[in-house]
Amino acid sequence: MNINYGMEIVRATEIAALTAARIQGLGNHDDILNQARFAIIKTLNRLMINGNVINDRFSERKEICKLPQTLGEGGPEMDLMVVALEAQHAAADGRNNSTSYTVIAEDGSIQSIPNLHMYKIVVGPEVGEVIDINQSPTANVKRVARVLRKYTENVTVCILNRKRHKGLIDEVRSCGARIKLIEEGEISGCLAAISGEKADIYMGYGYAPEGTVVAAAISCLGGYLEGKISYDNASDREQAIAHGINDFNKVFRVEDLINSRKISFAATGVTDGEFLEGVRFTATGAVTNSFVARSETRTYRNLTTNHFFDYNPVF
Structure with a gap:
């Protein structure tokens, strides 16, 4: 520009x-x-x-x-x-x-995306592409700890405080990592993980449109995101198709959401x-x-x- x-x-x-x-x-x-x-x-x-x-x-x-x-x-x-x-x-x-x-x-730079839930994992540029959304939260926390040369107990995971995250919170606690629960503000939580100042990794379900905003921030700052949209019924899949998304198991990365x-x-x-x-x-x-x-x-x-x-x- x-x-x-x-x-x-x-x-x-x-x-x-x-x-x-x-x-x-x-x-x-x-x-x-x-x-x-x-x-x-x-x-x-x-x-x-x-x-x-x-x-x-x-x-x-x-x-x-x-x-x-x-x-x-x-x-x-x-x-x-x-x-x-x-x-x-x-x-x-x-x-x-x-x-x-x-x-x-x-x-034409920004992917149009349905207003559905998306599970996201976000890390900063020091961590990069070692995370894998198809692996368990424990595996991803340990990968982040290894790259940052921290004990697992010193890794901070930012998670939205929601009932749907009870299993996620329980697993992160069981692996020994620290948790920062936030009541709202998913994008801010992701930015905290990108900067590495208040969190090392963001995990959890939020909205897919917020994922495109986070991807835009990563395009400017560095970092890494993986996201998977949740489809609960045929209507959700029809929404995705209307936005040009046909692979319902797709793992979205920054380049899939922001292509410029x-x-x-x-x-x-x-x-x-x-x-x-x-x-x-x-x-x-x-x-x-x-x-x-x-x-x-x-x-x-x-x-x-x-x-x-x-x-x-x-x-």
Whole structure:
């Protein structure tokens, strides 16, 4: 891409994060998501692109503000993935690990994927391709420990705290590894594993569209992902076929979800999380913490931005 869109899309994640943070903890789960989506739509519509929105997990939820099929004022065709507010319940309840994300890529770069559950294993670039999703959690933990030259007992596995993960949690505990349970914020958990700062490996079921966002981050930062979509019935398989997926045992890797190096990724924390700190309000405005990365150059920026509402109010 001739233009570094990363600094353009991070403005959108900042505005979405500020909007959501303003009503953080008030308890209305749908309202906080809708307001964040309205805010990010308004900001992305200022870009000089014709952005085709792909993999919106809430596209069929009638009570949720719909993302337009295209965003921008017109210009080159681009792919967009927009997660205005990950972990909406956490943000609405005043809990941790809520973040806003946007991905932009050249046209045709992002795999359209059904809104189904996907089992994922994510590790950082130091670990690489040693994991195998068809092997047991114990085998994968031990492989990670061996590559990182750690005792198994010193490996940290990030897992969403869900009933469906009881067996997974029990097995990881039985092999002796440490566990970091998170209530929401799957993408942040994966990013923590990619960075290696708060986790060494992410495992578990989440949504398939989130997998494409994680794949975009790995395209920019390095790391490794394997994912398998769960098909519970014929309707699920029909959804997959509609998205061009015919192999129901397919193991998805980054190159299957993102097929270009011309991609930028942006994230802004709403509440303190596994990857980014949340919004801090001040007497004159607010402070946001964001992350911007570009795949073509493998460059990334950690941004701390001071917003002065007297000069440029966002509400």
